[in-house]
Amino acid sequence: MPTINDVAKAAGVSPSTVSYVLSGRRPISAETRARVQAAIAELGFHPHAGARALASSKTNVIALVAPLRVDVNVPVIMQFATAVVTAARSYNHDVLLLTKDEGTAGLERVAHSTMVDALILMDLERDDLRIPALRRLKQPSVLIGLPQDHTGIACVDLDFGAAAREALAHLAGHGHRRIGLVGPSPAVYKRQTTYADRFLTGFLEASAELSLRTVTHPCEPGAEGVRSCLADLDAELDGLTALVVHNEEALRPLLDLLHATGRRVPDDISIVAVCPRDVATAMPIQLTSIDIPAHDVGTLAVETAMRLLDGRRVEYTRLLAPSLVERDSCREISTSHR
Template sequence: MRHKRKWEPLVVKITDVARHAGVSPSTVSYVLSGKRSISFETRERVLASIAVLGYRPHAGARALASSRSNVLALMLPLRTGIHVPVVMQIAVAAVTAARRYDHDVLLLTQEEGVDGLRRVADSALVDALIVMDVQMRDPRLPLLRELGRPSVLIGFPADADDLTCIDLDFTAAGAACADHLAGLGHRSVALIGSPPEVYERQTGYAQRVADGFRTAVRRHGMTGEVYPCESSADAARALVARLLAERPELTGVLVHNEPIMEPVIRAFRTAGRSVPGDLSVVAICPDEMAEHTDPPLSSVAIPAEEVGRRSVELLMSKLGGEDVPAATLLPPRLTPRGSDR
């Protein structure tokens, strides 16, 4: 005897409504909750999709969504090539800022890829997310765009549409350093950059510094190349030896690799090139690091504390239903000291 197949009712999810209406799941949530101002046209489109699909929010899910954990997730994967002191400055500033809003911070330092991001976002542990170490084509971005939880990226991917991002304008920083060296009359320059794996991952800040540097070098008619370097004294000495062998006319260097700033200067001195007498050196690093080298380095500051604080402020505004700028680029500030001529 043939048994009739029992058909289960189709369950329509908020992501189905979002896809049908051509908006993000968070927009659907805002329309339902009224916690954020949504344009009339978008609201009507979402409501029409709800009616067509027969979406019915579950009462328990609505109650859970309306509750707050007062916890923010800070996703800070400690990958190889990252300069930990700088990222921890950002993290401490974020934690301090969150406490002013009566929020705690859940710090996630493992390699939190798409699966880890989904696990955290689907839990009731956190209200919102701050994502660091952003790559130009970051695999986490599609999921971040779909999540119903607010997020802020510290860093800029190649495609930042529908995302909220904040960082130092690293493209302008690289250009500002090359402009500075050009203004001092240098014609042959080099960027000693981040470790090779940072470029291989297409980490946003390193890629943007290199792009800004190259663009300015071409604009001034200088010769200049980008040289990735491992963050060790031995690697710094080997690269300096290579530079002097291949480019003896070199007179200007930008260092964007905090752990090797002093080893680079020592290696040039050991090879008979004084700083700043024979060679001008500038850096992109926190001010306190530039001030304590010998000689103190002219530098573009990395505003770690400001980035951490403002990322939390943006996130809290989003949680409050306020509109925030999609892109916050902090302008570079170059401070001349004693390392150039």
């Protein structure tokens, strides 16, 4: 492996000149630069990352802390990860992958040993124990999610409150007045990931504002969970004409169940789902849905980290506006049904 000294000799300059050619931090004559670049290319020189990190205190690596349990939301997590890696590369950074279950210790390990310049975490809980630890690190962090007290730490997420409002507004605009919410599983609420609450709050607010009759229920996984959730919703409010589904894994069994019980979508019942685009379109009926913009969120998280790294200002809470895409699962309700 050639070093910067080899390059310097080959180009007939000093090592520092090579360094300045590489970093552009000082003016170098076109002629010298060309000679140096030729030498670099010829020798196949790549600067030693460790040496660089040591001398410059920058690693050009960011940590991504992902929940790698084999979970329900695997596809979404993958999308986040993909977006983060891709975006990081576009800023000439690499990504070190950590699992959530290394917890606080893992964060401190990579931060203290200067393996990374910044951290991006996903799947934050309401009172996430990692947050105080994060504050103590010298590296900046960006959260994908919105825990309770995130003062001083940048957060990026979909605006789930607005998403709920948009879902209801859409249905109300189509004449629906009696609407049920199929929520995430109780486990999600228990895990205290705040998006569930934010969605629910938005849902209830919009329901009140629009004077709707609504009813909400969490939904256990599996066909049985869906069955009982729907039964509960029906029991608590009859004449439901629409469902908002904030539970990816419930979608499929829900559609099966509706089909089996002869309730046609959208003729008898309309549905707005909150899920990634591809899930909405992979269903037997194309679902009108509010996208979970994992790609945008991941990219934005990286951008934010980069701004933080070069000392630019950032907004500490960025909630992306939801966007509803109409497909085939909602229909205008005739006035007679209202």
